[in-house]
Amino acid sequence: MSNYAKPRNFHEARWDEPLIFELSSQGQRAMLLPEEPELQEILKEEQLLPKSIRREKLPSLPELGQAQVLRHFLRLSQETLGQEINIDIGLGTCTMKYSPKIHEQFVRSPKLSALHPLQPEHTVQGILEIYYGMQELMKSISGMDAFSFQPGGGAQAVFSNASILKKYFEDRGEGQKRDEIITTILSHPVNAASPHTKGFKVITLMPDPDTGYPPIEALKEVVSERTAGLFITNPEDTGIFNPHIKEMVDIVHGVGGLCVADIADSNGLFGIVRARESGFDLCHFNLHKSFSSPHGSMGPCCGAQGVRDYLAKYLPLPVVVKTDQGYALDYDREDSIGKVRSFYGVAAVVLRAYCWVRTLGAEGLKEVSRVSILNNNYLMHRLLSEVRGISAPWGKEKYRMEQVRYSFETMKKETGVGTDDVSRRVVDYGLQDYFQSHHPWLIDEPFTPEPNETYSKLDIDEYANVFKQISDEAYSTPELVINSPHRAPISKISIAPYEDPKDLIVTWRVYQKRRAGK
């Protein structure tokens, strides 16, 4: 083992920092506005807002000086394990890859940051050209014929695709009849949730216990004239590519349904598989995942929605088009499903993704997938051959694409140490806790890492060595793992008291009310 790949003797800072509201001291200010007479006059005359919407009391915001604010947030930052400070392989399905820092210079440049979405089109030709150029690139990458970057994330892109299905069948006079969609239990859960929200009934296929992907016979059993579409992720969370995908698509097409590919995580697919050749009618990518853009805390995101030419007229409003006069936002589309969010999507994410694709080129993109697949299979080899108590259910002895869903079931049975315990213990080695599984859990004690192309062999070795170390601990001193973390800002806490939503306190105001009530 290289010395540099050894599990670290890590210890995180612990500041015991109160909430910022508790640090508030009346009268303190981080900055004072200049006493310009003109400004004072405007404020005094209260002309800025009509009286009816002015608040009667001042908002109860914390009052602190600049130094105190800065210190507070720096301390909190030391108590986190962000994506750029730890080897963030553990958040599988999220594709936590390095985001080139030069992209931040682009998006923070006033050339983008000072733009307003309501500016006249002729004054924002640059960003519109980038949108248009990115549409063209996405068409090449997927084989689809038209794109929209309106949806603010993967779930909304799937919802937007479900909305297109609804409108498509309404236009054909089949809106009432085609009310079922089919998905698989190991597809990303939004493939069931978003069409459900749109009013579709959801039929879910279960995996074959050996192969990990759904049997063709199960699909044949449920397709009918009521089938509106198939919403499916391939590869699913197992990282196993479904070789029967084209056959499944053909079966659904055979009964008149449409097929929608969830390619949120395309890290193993660039230059290898395209939605078009697999027969899909619609798809979506998450530009904030595989296309490198920082994401976390639920945003900012972009679900790039792609469709074949016969569905292009349904895309959300507006669509960026190229005209003789330049680039424009086209609102004149009577068949469109309408707007799915305000303005035009998250421009910063589109810009970063555009830079990323242009920098890599076609060969570079293919290399991204090749390296991701290689990294993943290297990590799988190390974990399965060296970490006692771990297994990879389904598709035994098969190579995987960009990620694997593992199980600590054996370790749990043999030592009492389960995935929750391991996930807490990794924090003691300077890694953030990991993603276990989407719901519902089909396997016990799951763990889903994704070592994409931006991790070096040394990174992956350190990651694997941490799990080897924890496994050794589980089999020799299980209580060490069960009671972890020991070197993090907070110790192990019991989950039970926080499981009931009625006990949750999510705002300072509610906290104060509860405390007053007691």
Next chain:
Amino acid sequence: MKKIGLLINPIAGMGGTVGLKGTDGIEILEEARRRGAIPRSEEKTRIALESFLGVYPYDDYVFYAYSPSMGGNLCKEKGLPYVLGPGPKENSLRKDTLDACRWMKKEGVTLLLFSGGDGTARDLLISEVDLPVLGIPTGVKIHSSVFALTPRHGGSELSAILLQEDIPVELREVMDIDEDLFRKNSLCARLYGYLPVPKNNKYLQAKKSAGGVDETIALQGIARRVVEAMDPDEYYFIGPGTTTRPILELLGIKGTLLGVDVLKNRKLILSDANEKDLLKILEEGKARIVVSVIGGQGYVFGRGNQQFSPKVLQKIGKQGIQIIATANKLAALGGKPLLMDLGDEALEKQLAGFYPIPVDGMSTYVYRCSNEE
């Protein structure tokens, strides 16, 4: 201080080793002893306690054992803090199990760890002592879903339960087979009732987590869909279990928990019907079966609902069978197919295949039912 009842049925499992298929009743016990059976229950419980001690780091508990042979000896041997009850030093009869349960309840025990098999689980049911229970499988017959997978696993589950502040429970099936018939190689399992089992142990909860969907709401959604799809001209045979009960509740019908209820036009025609009743009804008109899945095992027919006999199923056919289950229950099967135990291979093959199963108010899972691995 957490008070854990430890109730070992010392004779559990003795029948199995000497070719008897259970140890219910004094005569069988004596036959087992005559054949040279030795008690194994305590030995397996020792494995569970050692596993527990290996992973539970605190000393905030005390065990309650009713008598030396029912847990006291083992507590003493392992150096565990324990309170010994007034039970007899030797022998352990059903009466002792019942007395032990009542004594533990009186002593304020909050979790009952018991070692035995289906017969012991039934005794706990008979005692009517309403305590969360966790079974260590030491008996011959383990058909009930109140047991840990193995004694070792039971130990780590106990640890996981004690690490929680509360012990939320869910009702799980107590099944048993007729030992006389079983000894003649005829399997006939019955659902005897439900015992509260902690649901907050991580092993089970992990499998059962379905993204925060409340189980009660899912069951009501299933019931609504079944009722909405009812054809007023057809009979509906509603199978036993807690999954099918909300259907009757939705219609304001008080049916049986363990039996088959017959409905037509959303009204109760017959409660607790037997095979003969169902065959007679089938002569009068078309009928459908609404049946749930036995938790953890995956049996749809042949366990706990023998009223749905091969003859009845033959007449109803695959198209007339509506299987219902929550997503949690299906996920907990870990990908294993649904099973039938009809004693009629041809019919089992005929009924095998994929079934669309409503799992809540909107969603349907497609699940394989097949006895072939």
